[in-house]
Amino acid sequence: MTVFVCAGCGASLTGALSQVALPVHAHQQYGHELLPPLLEPGTYAVDPQPFGPPWLRWEEIGSEEAEARGVYAPVYSLSYGPSGAVAVAPGDIRGTVVIPERCDGLCCGLDGRDGPNLACARCGRAVATLIDDCSYWQVVWLDPRAVRPLDAGAPAPRALAWEELLKEQRELPLVERIGAWNPVWVAAIGVALAHLLAVSNGTRVAVSTGPVADVFRSALDALLPPGPPVKSLALAGPGLHGPAPDIALVPLHPRTGDMWSSGAGASVPLPADVWMYLAFNRNRRLHPASGGLPHDVYRDDRPPPLPSIPFRPDRELFLDTLARLPEVRQPWLRAIYDRVEDRRLVFPF
Known part of the structure; x- marks a missing residue:
């Protein structure tokens, strides 16, 4: 500690x-x-990353100095505070x-x-x-x-192994109880989408129907060129089995920040609580039945209400993440960055 x-x-x-x-x-x-x-x-x-003032505008910095600071596409300003x-x-x-x-x-x-x-x-x-x-x-x-x-003189909590994390890590619901999209999900998918585009090489990505498609497919359809899918996208991680996809969505350890090693061609990180929900939640909660029904009989409660607007990844975090990936220097990906950065573009952000 x-x-x-x-x-x-x-x-x-x-x-x-x-x-x-x-x-x-x-x-x-x-x-x-x-x-x-x-x-x-x-x-x-x-x-x-550097945090806080002073802030310098892109025009004051220039692309060469920005790249030396790990930023590869134009941003409004950069912090020159301490890292x-x-x-x-x-x-x-x-x-x-x-x-x-x-x-x-x-x-x-x-x-x-x-x-x-x-x-x-x-x-x-x-x-x-x-x-x-x-x-x-x-x-x-x-x-x-x-x-x-x-040093506080007390040992820090032990970082759980992945198998232990499956039992201890809570799932983070996509929808809050008030019927609004969870802001952590909005942030996590925005960051993951930037990494996903970078490893797609500009080709169409196939997303199976389900929770992964609910949060990724509309953005991928809007940003990647039309045509038949070339690469597959699926979840990979502890407790899941099956053939490795071309692109794997894998969990980040909440304590160490380490990414699950998937063995897939490319990996895209997601916070563990978001990944857990995608991997194991069935969108329904089963509760023991009451009123004299036999033991171990369960009732199927209605799912929570869905928000009234479509799910949209966090635009600003998407742009910030993409600007810090060297792949954004490729013309096709820089074109996507410029399209989303143009504030006149609404969909999918």
Whole structure:
């Protein structure tokens, strides 16, 4: 376990935390309501990409410098803040005070536009950025230049083996109880779609009827050229058996971030809880029957309501992911990037 302390005075800034993989929706903006915390209590994640101000426009950077920073297609702006920012649940923060002059936001809270807005309560050093505005996942980003990790003296939870994860990992439903698309799914499919296009080589992809088709087929049909399917797409991972497809949708380990090794020609990662739902959910929940029916007899409850709009992957995360894949330099994929980046295009985003 790890405790983060102020690099200036050594004051504790968090409780004891264990590291997990950075969620794919860490930088998602979704809807116009307050979203829950990004991370579970007692955990932290590290963002390898630069985070926060200053921001430079594409015109100021140029393609050569952008490629040196791992961006291969034009974006509005790039962060020139530090890499390695540490994401923490707001409830795990200790010993900080708000910096009043940096409390800007768009609507209901803080969005971090002015950089670190939390200071060490002991020495006043700016140490973190709290984000809790509507449309953002609630999180505190510790500035890696202002904090340092210390061993908390307790062992971190063991990373489960894949077979154990099948029993312990919860499934994340595609539809929320209120009848809206789950924003984590919107983010996860947007990121996965970028990787899927990159490994398709611009050829048609066959998707079997079912949950995978529900979230991928319309976008693939809209973005890839017409013609007979050339490559197959299917789920692969622990607990599944069958011939390896050309492109496998595989789970990411929620603690280590490691991707399941599928043996397929190409693999596309999905968060484990999203993958679990696609792999094993039958879209119906069976409950023990009541009212005197025999033991082990089950009733079939109605499925939850479906949203009133079609499923759409997260457009901004799709573009951000695709811009950071070297394959986007290929003319056919760059053409797709430019089409989706054009805000006049509505479908499929």
